[in-house]
């Protein structure tokens with residue numbers, strides 16, 4: 211594997227929370243609990259898991275939007291874990307984020323031109339007003355929007371178009387990595403495909419790296435080179451995208467695969483119906499975090515936490531039964 | 533006699549048409565899936581069944597909505613009340629937005645019961661409904677507030693409320709759209725099970741044709757206020773005849789095709805008042821010909837129970 215652009219080692223993010231509405235006891239949410247991963251330049255790493263598994267928290271922590279409780283984050287070989295102030299602001303140019311909700315992530319009172327101009331101004335990227343205007347037009351063209359629409363407001367665009375504006379904003383500072391947090395989950399499937407194709411094209415043109423977060427393995431498989439499957443803040447399985455989706459090893463990954471709708475009515479793909487929800491990370495299950503919902507759990511899964519170990523083909527898995 | 537029948541239904545907002553001559557029918561105990569992208573008119577069609585659209589601006593210049601043979605558009609408010617609370621139950625997309633945030637879950641279901649079946653507005657019935665929709669330990673759940681529920685649990689509570697009136701028709705408008713894939717599968721399975729146990733008909737609305745495989749008897753595909761294709765689910769899924777249906781099918785991401793580029797549908801659904809002349813899908817259609825922009829094609833029956841609104845549709849695999 212080439213020198214990683216982003217490298218996370220044993221990253222933890224714990225939140226202190228009040229437990230219950232009335233009790234004054236303190237609890238701790240282990241939203242991210244000892245996660246290590248790497249993203250190479252120009253690569254897409256998929257981060258998959260159900261809601262509440264810690265994907266957003268991890269994505270934000272990795273680009274220093276929220277503080278970490280433990281572990282080390284390196285970007286381009288440099289330790290950014292505790293970086294602050296002007297230095298951090300300058301580094302931010304290189305790692306940007308796209309958000310899930312195209313309806314709330316854009317300021318409704320700003321025109322598209324304001325939205326795209328802001329990061330250009332913050333980082334002093336355009337020497338003159340003419341250059342700024344031209345750069346904004348170029349950004350809009352780059353994401354397939356009409357440059358004539360630069361003076362419009364977000365509500366004048368459809369969901370898919372708003373997501374393109376969010377992408378253009380992230381691209382404005384020419385980052386090397388974009389954390390994409392469920393950028394297509396709120397869109398129609400027909401529009402989802404447009405945005406995914408756009409992200410793929412941009413990656414090829416600009417050698418961008420993505421950390422792509424989603425709860426939908428089918429979407430992730432299309433875009434990602436490698437995939438990390440998370441459950442309750444921990445990595446259950448990781449590996450090359452095609453292998454992991456074709457032959458998932460971890461029972462949780464298998465369940466995620468089998469939940470994907472199949473169009474072909476003749477398909478006999480067996481369904482593994484996952485019962486219940488992701489348990490609360492305040493009071494996580496003992497042993498393997500997945501054991502209460504696991505169809506193949508045995509006694510030791512309840513007491514002994516499986517370690518993440520490497521398997522043939524470059525992946526790794528944390529399961530006693532594999 | 534079908535339980536639900538829409539005949540040439542027209543819905544306008546002011547002078548602007550939004551639904552433009554929709555005819556559909558749904559038999560007792562069966563499932564009809566109404567499929568199409570956002571903005572095609574699915575929700576307003578669904579809301580019209582219980583006459584839930586605010587009038588004005590909405591009005592119905594033409595057509596009939598027959599529920600159990602009675603024309604909903606002619607019902608007096610008393611009869612309308614019994615229709616909404618009796619025959620037809622609703623489940624909407626955003627459980628978070630539809631539940632009252634300051635009321636406990638049990639109280640809300642009980643209120644729904646008091647409205648529709650006052651004699652059964654008991655805690656025992658609330659618990660039975662929650663158990664029916666697969667909520668574990670309902671005794672402790674009834675004291676929860678909506679924000680304490682996960683998305684999937686909140687949607688189950690919504691379904692329990694939709695079932696409170698023991699409807700013969702459940703209208704489910706994108707009930708899984710905001711949910712995780714795993715939870716989507718659970719909710720679809722739940723609807724199927726409930727249909728088997730309670731024998732109700734389901735009108736399921738979705739933008740994702742992939743969901744239809746598991747639950748649909750029949751599928752109607754809607755585009756810009758009109759039905760473009762209708763027929764048995766398996767046939768629509770395996771041999772779609774309208775280019776729009778084919779495009780929708782191709783856009784569903786499937787596993788194991790990672791090397792292919794995803795097939796997006798270019799452009800967007802036209803806004804109200806901006807429907808193009810001729811076939812409304814023509815500007816986005818990969819198979820469009822010059823004549824498609826001239827005249828609106830008829831919805832033609834191509835085999836018994838199978839209609840398509842495209843004169844050039846060939847029979848092909850998606």
Ligand SMILES: Nc1ncnc2c1ncn2[C@@H]1O[C@H](COP(=O)(O)OP(=O)(O)O)[C@@H](O)[C@H]1O
Nearest residue numbers: 225239241260261262263264265266267268491
């Ligand atoms: N600021 C916070 N304070 C307390 N708990 C939090 C905070 N942010 C997230 N969490 C909790 O951390 C867990 C992981 O959340 P999140 O990262 O949003 O998951 P995902 O993105 O996979 O849905 C959840 O249980 C969530 O409630």
Ligand SMILES: Nc1ncnc2c1ncn2[C@@H]1O[C@H](COP(=O)(O)OP(=O)(O)O)[C@@H](O)[C@H]1O
Nearest residue numbers: 545550569570571572573574575576577803804
């Ligand atoms: N109250 C309303 N007034 C004006 N236009 C409306 C109203 N409600 C819906 N519409 C419009 O009607 C069209 C169909 O909407 P809808 O039925 O919600 O579509 P779908 O459910 O297929 O996404 C959309 O263009 C929408 O903007």
Ligand SMILES: [Mg+2]
Nearest residue numbers: 265266267392
């Ligand atoms: Mg998230």
Ligand SMILES: [Mg+2]
Nearest residue numbers: 574575705706
């Ligand atoms: Mg709708």
